[in-house]
Amino acid sequence: MDKLHFDLIVNKQLKRQIQILTLLSNQKAPMKLEQISNELNTSARTTAEDLKQLQYILPENCMIKGINNVGYLLEWDASVNINQVVSKIAEKSHLYVIIDGLFNDKIQSVQDWAEELFISEKTLVRYLKNFKQILKRFNLKLSSTPLQIVGNEVDIRLFFFHYYFYASNSPFSVTPSLKDKDVIQDIFKAFKSSKIPVMLQENRAAYWAMIILQRIQYGYNVKLAKKNPVVQKMQQQVYYVKAKEIIKRILENHNYQDVTENEILFILISARDSTVYTDRLLEFKTTNIFEADEIEYLQNFFKTKLAIFPIKKGDIHEIIFYHINFIESYYALSHLSPGFQLNSYEMNEFIEKNHPFTFSKWIDILQKEPYFQKGIWENLEDIAVNLTMLTSTFTEIGNNKTHIVFVLSGNSFYLNYIKHIAHELIHPSVKISYLYDQQISEEWLKENQVDILVHNFEIHPSFANVVSLHVSQIPSSQEWSMISKMVMDLSRAEMHERFDPYSDNIFLN
Template identity: 25%
Template sequence: MFSLISDKDKRKFKILSYLFQANEPVTIAFLAKETSSSVRTVQYDLNELKITINDLGGEIKSSPNGISLNLPFHVGMDYFQRQLYKTSPGFNLLELIFFNETYYDDELAELLFTSSATLCRLIAKVRLALNEYGLDLSSQPFKVVGNEMLIRNFYATYFAEAYNINEWPFPDVSRKFLTSCINSVIDYHELSDNLYEFHKFRFRHAVEISRAKKGYFIEEVFIESTETRQSQYSAFMLESKEISQRLNLSHEELTIYFSQIINWKFYFSLPFLKERIQSNPVAARRYHDFLETITFLTEIFQIPKRDHTYLIFELNNILELYSLYPIPASYRNFFLFDSQSAFLLTTFREKFPIFYEIAKKKFIHILKKQNLYLNDAIIEKLLFVFLSKWPDLYYDLNLSIQSLDVLVYSHQHTSYTKFIIDILESKFNKFISFKKLEHPDICAADLSHLNFDILITSVSLNIEIPQPIFFLYPYNMTGSFNNFEKLINEVSQIKKENRKQKILSQLSKRKEFQIE
C-alpha cells in the first residue's frame, strides 16, 4: 500500500529512519545517496523535518561531522509511521468513505482539498491498491465493495496500524462498552493475555460493529439453534444492562453489538473448537497436523511440554478463514510496516534455524495437503502466531541449546562452596546451572555416574574424565572468569553441534520433517 504514500513523504520517512538508527552523525551526501535524491532536496526535507521534530520536543542537529537526531525518550518511529497515514490523501479517502458512504466526487474533492483531476488520479491509485486485497472501489457515491469479510479484515488492519492505542476514531461505537464486553468474554473463557492482542482485537470489533450499523453482515458459517441464540441474547442483555444504561445505549444498538459478539466464539470458545473438530473432518485433520508438529518439535528439541490448546485453536482459525477467503494480500497483518513480525521471524530464523525450517516446511505441507493457495503472507502469519504464542518458546529453546551443567567441587567447607557458586551465578548467564559436588572424595569412577559438562574445582586434580576440569584461582577471579568464559564458549559450541547432529539424525527418519 506504499503506492498511496507520496514520494516526498516516503523520502522524508526514510531520512528519519536512517537518523533514528544511526549511532553517529550522518552526512547529507549519504542521505542523498540512500534516498536517490539530490543534496538540495535532502536539505529541503531536513528543514521541514526540523520543524516537525522541534514540535515534538526533539531536535535535528547539524555539526561538522553530519546530521543527528535527538527525540524525546517517549517518541519512537511508530509515531512517524502513523503520520504517513494521516498525510496520505489515499488513506484519508478510504477512512472518509468507511464512516460515510454518501460522498460524491465534488464532496470528496472538497474534503481532501484537491481538484477534480487530482481526485480522478487518486481514485485510480486507491482502486489498484484495493484490488490486491480482493476489493474494489465503487463511485457515486463512493464505497469499498467486495466480500464483507475481506472488507472488515482490510479496515481492521488499517485502523490498528494508523491509530495509536489511546486513540479512538469510531464515533458510533462505544469504546467503554466494547472494552467491557471484551473483558467479560476474556474472563469467562479464563484467557491469558498472551493469547490475544487486546488493542487490535478491539479495533477489529469496532470495525465489525460499524459495518453492522450500516447494514452489512457476514453470513454465519456455524449456525446455532434458535433456542441457543435466544438464551445467549438474554444472557447478554442481562450482563450488559447496567453499563448500557449508564452509557445510554439503545436497545437497537445493543442488538447490533450482540449480533457481532456472538461470533467471538470463533476466536475464544474452546468447546466450539472441539465441536468443529468432531463434526468437521477437515478441521480435525488441521488440528491433528498442528498437534503432531508441536509434539514432534517438543520431543526432538527436548523442551518442556506445555498446554498448546489455544495456540492450535488460533492456527486452525487462520486456515479456516483462509480456506474461505484465500486472497493473498488479505492475510498480511499490516499495510506499510511489519516491524514486530519481521523482527520475531528474523530472530527465530537466525537463532534457531532448524526449528524454524521444520515449522515452515510443515505449514507448507499442511497448505498443500488441503489444496490451499501457497503465498508468503499466509505462511508468515502462521509462523508469527506459532512462534510468538507458543508459551515460553524462546526461553525453552535457549535453555535447550545453551544449557550447561557445571559441577563445583571445593575441598573447603560447605558455606565456602556456596559462596563460590553465588559468585559464579552472578557472573554468568541463567542458562548455566552450577551445582555443588556432594562427594567429599573425588574420583573418576564416582564422576562417571553424574551428568555434567564442566567440573570446577578449588584444588588441582589429577584425574582423567571426558569433561574439562577448571581450576578456579580465588586470588585472581577476573583472570579466572575470563578463562572460564572461553571454556564455556568452547564447550557450548561442541554441545550445540552434537545436539544439532542428533536432531538432524532424528529428522532423517521422518520424511515430512526433513530439511535441505
C-alpha cells in the first residue's frame, strides 16, 4: 500500500494488520513472531493478537498458518489477489469514506459525518488531523464548517489525482468511467486527424479527465491569471484555436456545456503531465513555451552537466532535447501549480535508493544553479528524481568495461552459491571473475584491469587504483545492492575517484 493511503488510516491496529499482511506476502519462508514484532516495533503479545484477529477477517482460500517452533506463513489460493485483500481491510478507514464523499460534492458538517460513520465527533476531529497534515503537502486546508477542502482549485485537483491514480489497483478506488475514457479517445483521434501533436499516456490522461470533468460538473472551475506567461504563450500557438474548438466540441458532445476557456487552457497545459518521452517526441522537435535565449541557456546547461554522467554514445543533441523538453513541461505545469512537481513517496524512495549517485549529483546541481532558485521550482527533490530517471535511460548500464573480482573464503557449496547469486544480481555487461587458489598482486589487478575487489576476509597489503570491498562473511542484501549501484550508477573513473580512498572502509563488518 502506498504511503499516502497508509497515512490516511488512523486506526493503529488496522495499520499493523496491513503491515503484517504486506510482510508475510513478501516472504516465501515462515517468519518468527519476534521478527514480525521487530519490523512493526511492537511487543510480541500485540503482534500475536493482531495475527489472531487477522485470521477472522481474511477471505476464504487465504490464511496465516502458524508452524510450531518455526513461525508464521501466509498461504493463499491463486484466485486470491493479496493487494485486494489488503485494500478490503483498509477500506474500513473513515477518512477514505470522507474523501470519496468530498470528491462527489457531499458537503456536510463534522457532526453529520460523525453520525454517518457511527463515531463520536471528538474521535472524528482527531482523525481529521491526519488528513490536514496530508493536505498541507498540496498547499491545501480543511474547513470544518462545513467539512470541505479549501485552496486553489488546481491544487485540489492535484490532490484528488494523487489520491485516485496511486490507488488504481485498489477495489475501493474510483477509476475512470467509460465516458471519461471516451472523452480522451475522441480528443486523441480529433487531434491526430488535425495533425496536432499528441504524445500522452492514455490511462494517466483518463484519470485527469475523470478529475477535471467531475469538478466541472459540480461547478468548481479553474481560474488562471491573465498575466500567466504560460497561458499567454499557449494562446499564441498556431494550433491553439483549432485545439480549443476540438476540445469544446467534444465536451459538448458528451453533455459538458459552457466549458470556459480557462478550463480548456488547463486541459492543454496539464496534458504535459501525461507526456510520453519516447523517440516519437523527436518528430515534434520544437519547444513552444521558452524563448530563444532560455533555450540557448538550457542547451549550454545540459551540455555541461550531462558530461558528468556516463552517457551512451549517440546524438547528444537529441539527449539534450529530451532534457529541455522535460524542463519546459515542468515549467509550464508549475505555472499552474508547483504541486505538479510532486512525485509519489514510493517513486522518490525507489529512485533515491537505486540510483543514489545520479540522484545526489542532480540534487546538488539543482540546488546550486541560480535558474532553479526561482519561485516556481519548489520541489527540487522531486525534480531531481525525474531527471535521474530521464538521465539514467541514456547512461551506460554497467559501464561495459567494469571488472569485478570475487575473492571469498568458504566451503565449496557456499562459493558456488555466491557465484550464482552474483550473476543473478549484477548486470550482465559487467565482467565478473573469481579467484580461489591464486595469489593476488598489484600487478595481476592492473594487468586484468580490475575495478572492484570483493572479499570476505582481511587482505594485506591494500591495493591502489582498485575499490576494495570487505563484505560480511555472507554478503548481505545491502552489500549486494551497493555493488550493483556502483556499477550501474557511476562511470568507472568516478567510481574510482569516489571510493578508492575508502577501500575496506565502505561496509561496517
